[in-house]
Each structure stands twice: as C-alpha cells, then as structure tokens.
Amino acid sequence: MRIIRSTCAFAVSLGVLCMLLPTPSRSASNAPIKVALLAATSGSAAAAGHDMVAGWTLYWSEHGNAVAGHPIVTTVYDTNSNAGHALDQARRAVEQDGAQMIVGPYLANEGLAVAPYGIEHRIPMFFPTVSADDLSQRQANSFIIKVAGWTSSQTTHVAGEWAYEQGYRRVMTLANSYVFGYENAGGFAQTFTRRGGKIVNQIWAPLGTTDYTPYISQVQAANPDALFVEMVGADAVHFLQQWSQLGLKNKIPLIANETTTDQSNIRTLDPALVEGITSFGHFAEGRDAPATRSFIEKYGKAEGVLPSYMATSFYTAAQWIGQALETVHGDVSDPGMLLRAVRDIKLSDSPFGPMVLDQYGAPIDNVYIRRVVATTGEAAKYAKTWNVVIKTYPHVSQFWTWKPSDYLKQPVYSPTFQGYTK
Amino acid sequence: MQFYIQNALGGLAYGSLLFLIASGLTLIFGLMRIINLAQTSFYLLGAYIGLSLVTHGWNFWLASLAGGIVTMALGLAVYSAFLHRYHADPLTSLLLTLGLTLILDDGILALWGGDPHSISPPAIFAGSLTFGTLVFPVYWLVVIGISFAIAAILFLTLQRTMLGVMIRAAVDDEEMTRGLGVDVNRAFYIVFAAGALIAGLGGLLGGPITSAYPGLDGELTPLAFAVVIVGGMGSLGGALAGSLIIGLVNAFGKALFPELSYFTIFVPVALIMAFRPQGLFGRKL
Numbered sequence: 001m002r003i004i005r006s007t008c009a010f011a012v013s014l015g016v017l018c019m020l021l022p023t024p025s026r027s028a029s030n031a032p033i034k035v036a037l038l039a040a041t042s043g044s045a046a047a048a049g050h051d052m053v054a055g056w057t058l059y060w061s062e063h064g065n066a067v068a069g070h071p072i073v074t075t076v077y078d079t080n081s082n083a084g085h086a087l088d089q090a091r092r093a094v095e096q097d098g099a100q101m102i103v104g105p106y107l108a109n110e111g112l113a114v115a116p117y118g119i120e121h122r123i124p125m126f127f128p129t130v131s132a133d134d135l136s137q138r139q140a141n142s143f144i145i146k147v148a149g150w151t152s153s154q155t156t157h158v159a160g161e162w163a164y165e166q167g168y169r170r171v172m173t174l175a176n177s178y179v180f181g182y183e184n185a186g187g188f189a190q191t192f193t194r195r196g197g198k199i200v201n202q203i204w205a206p207l208g209t210t211d212y213t214p215y216i217s218q219v220q221a222a223n224p225d226a227l228f229v230e231m232v233g234a235d236a237v238h239f240l241q242q243w244s245q246l247g248l249k250n251k252i253p254l255i256a257n258e259t260t261t262d263q264s265n266i267r268t269l270d271p272a273l274v275e276g277i278t279s280f281g282h283f284a285e286g287r288d289a290p291a292t293r294s295f296i297e298k299y300g301k302a303e304g305v306l307p308s309y310m311a312t313s314f315y316t317a318a319q320w321i322g323q324a325l326e327t328v329h330g331d332v333s334d335p336g337m338l339l340r341a342v343r344d345i346k347l348s349d350s351p352f353g354p355m356v357l358d359q360y361g362a363p364i365d366n367v368y369i370r371r372v373v374a375t376t377g378e379a380a381k382y383a384k385t386w387n388v389v390i391k392t393y394p395h396v397s398q399f400w401t402w403k404p405s406d407y408l409k410q411p412v413y414s415p416t417f418q419g420y421t422k
Numbered sequence: 423m424q425f426y427i428q429n430a431l432g433g434l435a436y437g438s439l440l441f442l443i444a445s446g447l448t449l450i451f452g453l454m455r456i457i458n459l460a461q462t463s464f465y466l467l468g469a470y471i472g473l474s475l476v477t478h479g480w481n482f483w484l485a486s487l488a489g490g491i492v493t494m495a496l497g498l499a500v501y502s503a504f505l506h507r508y509h510a511d512p513l514t515s516l517l518l519t520l521g522l523t524l525i526l527d528d529g530i531l532a533l534w535g536g537d538p539h540s541i542s543p544p545a546i547f548a549g550s551l552t553f554g555t556l557v558f559p560v561y562w563l564v565v566i567g568i569s570f571a572i573a574a575i576l577f578l579t580l581q582r583t584m585l586g587v588m589i590r591a592a593v594d595d596e597e598m599t600r601g602l603g604v605d606v607n608r609a610f611y612i613v614f615a616a617g618a619l620i621a622g623l624g625g626l627l628g629g630p631i632t633s634a635y636p637g638l639d640g641e642l643t644p645l646a647f648a649v650v651i652v653g654g655m656g657s658l659g660g661a662l663a664g665s666l667i668i669g670l671v672n673a674f675g676k677a678l679f680p681e682l683s684y685f686t687i688f689v690p691v692a693l694i695m696a697f698r699p700q701g702l703f704g705r706k707l
Contacts, residue, residue, distance in 0.1 A: 042528070042531065045536075046531055046536035046636060047535060047536030047537045047538070047636075048536075049536070050535065050536060177681070203680050204680060204681060205676075205680060205683070206683055206684060208637070208641055209676075209683070210631075210632050210633075210638070210641060210642075211432065211436050211631070211632075211672065211673070211676070213428070213429070213432040213673065214429055214432065214672075214673045214674070214675075214676035214677035214680075215676060215677070215680060217425055217428040217429055217432070217677055218425075218677055218680070220424075220425075220428070220555075221424070221425050233538060233635070234538035234633065234635040234637070234638070236538075237538040237539075237540050237633050237635070238632075238633060240540075241540055241630070241633065245550060245559040245561075246428075246550070246557050246558075246559070247550050247552065247557035248557075264537055265538065267537070268537055268538060268539045268540050269540045270540065270542050273540075
C-alpha cells in the first residue's frame, strides 16, 4: 500500500513538474536541425559511404556545424549497402530520432526504396549520388531533390554525340546489369544511333564480376571502332586491369562513363593502366577552376587523397542545403518552405562548376569530357593520376536536347529499351 | 579460334586460383567434417597483408609467403581455441567459421578501408605474350604454373609420405585409424594449417587477377563450393579437376551466354548432384 501511494505521489509530482516547464518550441532560436545521413559504412559500398560522410563533415566542420544560429546535428545511419536496411534506417531516423531531413543513401536501389517512405511522411529527401533517372523524371516528386547530384544518362547523352563526332560508327557497349548500367548505356546508345552510329552489340555483365576477360574477348572478336563502358567500384578496377593486360588499351578506344575512372578507382591503379582514358562526367577533380582547386586541396589535407565524386557531391550538397537553411533562418518546421528554398539556390560556382535545379529536381550543370593524366602541382601530393577536363559542355539538362514532354513519353532505359530499334 | 584459346587460357588461370582455395576446403572437410567458410576470407586477408608488405618494399614472393604464414597462424589459433571441439559437427563448425568470416571482413574493412586495391604482378612477369592477334598476360601462365606446382606437392605428400598415408587413412575411416594407434589429431592440425597457408598464400599470388576489396571472399565462396561439389568432398584430385572445370565453364559461359553467367556455373553442379552426388572423384555416399 505504501509503495503504491508513494508511486502515485511521484507520478503526480512528475506531471506537475512537466506542466510547469515551458513547452519547447521548434522555432526557438537555437533549436538543432536534425539531419539523417544514410550512408553505407559496411557492405559492398562501404568505400563510397566513407567518402560521403567525409565530404559532408568537411563542409560542416568548416562552418562551425551551425547555420543561422542553429546547430546542425548529423547522425550517420549505416544502410549496409542494402535497400531493405536503408528503409529500416530511414524509418528509425524519422520515427525514433526525429530527423527533419534525409541526405543519401548511395545506391540507386536504396534510393528507390527510401523515396516512397519519405514522400508519405513529408520528409525532404536530398539525393546527392542516387542518380536513377526516374527519380527526377517519371517518378519525380517535390520531396525528392537531387541536390548536387546527377542523372545517370545525363552525362552519357553527351558521350553518344561526341563519339559520332569522333568518327566512330560501330560501337559496342559493356555495362553492369542493373539500373545504373542500363541508364548509362541507354543514354549513350540513343544519342549515338540518332546521329547515325551503329551499336554492334551490348553486353550486360553482373555487378561483382571478378573475371572480365571472357567479355573482353568478345569485344576483341567484334573489333568495334570504340567500346562504351560503365563500371563501378571493384568492377572498374578489374575491368581496367584486364583490358590493359589483354593488350587492348591502345588498340580499341574506350569511352568510359563517370564512375569507371572515378578517383576512388584510379587511385589504386598503376598509372600505365589508366592514363589517356577518355570519360564523361559531371565532376572532374583536375578541373582548372578556383572552386574545384580549393576544394581538392582542403579535402587532400583532411583525408590524404583526392576526392571521389561521392565525397564532392556530399560536400556540395552540404553547401547547397546550408545556403537554403540560411535563407529560411534555420526554420525547418515547414518542409515545403525548405524544399522551395533548396530549389531556388543557384550555385554560380562549385567544385562541379555552376549548378541549378530544373523543375523536376535534377541539376542542370556542366558535363566534362575528361582524360586521365598524371597529377601536377599540389594534387601530386595526394594522387598519381587524375581526371582533367578536355572539353566542357555547359548547362546540360537531364533531357539533353529533347523537350521534357517528348522525352518523358519514352520508357526509362532498360535492357529492352536502349533508345534505338535493333 | 583465337576466341576459344583466349577463353581457355583465362579459364585455366582462374580455375587454378580456385584450386588454391578449394584444395584446403575439400581436405579439411574430408578429414574433419568441418565446412570452413573462412577459407576465402583467409585468401582475402593474405592478399591485403601481402599488398601492405609489397608497398613497404617487400619482394612479391616473400610478401605472399608472409601473408600465408599469418593466415596459417590465425587458422591454427582458431582451430586450437574453438574448432577442434567440433569435428563431425558440420552445423556448429559452419556457424563458427561464418562468425570468423564476419569478424575478418569487418577487421579488413576497418584496417584497409573499402576502396578496391589493384595488385601489380612482379615487374618481370608484367608483360603480355602475343601470338599473332592472341594476347595473353605472362603472369597468368605463372599463376597456372604455381598452382600446378602446389598441387604436385600436395599429391606427393598425400601419396608418398607417412603423413599422407595417415591423412588418407583418417579420411577413409577415422575410428579405425585411431584404433591402430595413429595420432590423427596431429594430422588434423597439419591439414587445417596447410589449408589456411595455401589460401593465404594464394591471396597475393591471385591479386593481379582478382585484386583485393571487401566482399571478394563472399564472391569466391560459392565458386569454391561448386569446385568441391563437382570434384567430390575430400578428394584432392577432385579439387583439381573441379577447379579447372569451373574455371573453364565460368570463362566460356560468360563469353557465350553473358546474361546467364551465374546460371552456367551451376549447371555442372546441378548435373553432378543429379547423376553423381558423390562428385567426380568422391567416395560413394
């Protein structure tokens, strides 16, 4: 009985105490802004996850981890490189930890898994690396913004045009058999064939292939004018190594997508294997411009290596979101207001170059023809080779030269739709 | 023609690497009924250790030997601390080695980071041989040669030495062998150590072909098991034949039916399971 009475007394006094305390207001001048950073810190994409976190934290540590007087509290949630796990983590971040926005994840399938959840719960989602075409096309939504991001086929549309102008007429494609590979190859195939080029054959290799020599021997047998190639992570390393070992590097020209020669891959490869390779990307760590130079030097000092495009995307996303938070004075209570502020930001220069968003939430920015060469100057301290700019295509939209309404009538790129009739 | 020769050589090189992993797997299972899932993690750990030593100026061959010795020591430690209790208990030992795999994977990720690391062959073997339009990396021939040499050493040990006699006897009938006064436990330690040594050694040797990155072990494990199933549990000759078959099927399957590449590897496995469950060289079940 005594126990019950004292428990009641305790409960009542607790209740009174609670009533006496002022209710915390979301617009309090120093309320923290809670950001959920979904990144794979384990699993197959762990290296990318590390870079994403490094880019994001570099920006915020430079800016005192605060914006307009509000501290930025970033929590990193490990997605384990797995779509199901990414969704669980998004749920945990929003429902248990009260995250007010989601930045990341990395992989297209993780992004596709998280997107419906965020839309349903009205959580702004910023995808700096998830490039799946449809997230800013047929499934575009005001809650999804590819901040400092890209669209898979955006860079390869340019590559198709360029390849034709180089005089290549018979080209083969080799890409990984998943969304990113289909979209990269599709963008290339559509613009290349539209100009009059011919796609000889398209090979889809499973992601995670160690031995590319059987695929390479098929390319060798077909002897095309050039090979368009899309590879990610360890697959890129294997492919580039075996391409060179089989003596094809100086025989059949490569037209590589952005990720194949990303700094995170070429930094581990012998310069002889990669020097001279041409690729297409929205980022070039060797771009000779103040915004890029100063970023790679800061990143080099902090991490001891040159940044990958993943690290750069998250650094620039932090800068972008930071500016938007500045314009709303750190008030994130209304997601619509924050999303509008993010859409209105125009970066006149960033490590990527100038960037603005189109009405579908995808960036319009530079696409670079890049070449792998030996590093010079300050950068030589951090890497042996890097991607320098050969030519800049300014202000490239995800729709290239098509009218958005026309482009959206065609299906998204897949093994059965590559933008041309076979 | 060139297409076939190219793929045949590539398949042989890849298959001979698989042999370095599968030989330990099959012997350990044949002798102790332990399914050592960590065999491919030993390979990966050996590759990373070797790579670190090479970047510190070590000789390539010494570095791969050192990688093998480290994994051997690790294998022995795990065996004597935990695994020796679970002979003939495949489920417990499977879980134990699965746990070891997870620990090794996360340890590797923490120590070496997640970037893929390419490994260059020693400079004298870095070139390619060219016959007309056929190009073949010299180092692949070296890998094939080394694997066959290791296979020969293993065969001679099993067939011609007292230790080999003891191991073969214990594989056939452990109880009877013990009854005859043979120290079977000593053979267990030696086989487990040899399995870990060869896999760890293979890590850097195979590095120029597979490179080193987190998750490589998980990709090799199904292939190594396919080899063991095709060749027959506990049979070294089976492991050699199985490695070459899987290596060649892998190469030609990918080249001829690129969209079915995972499927083609498991076609021989399915055929063996259906018509000869004990494997090509395994004892009748």
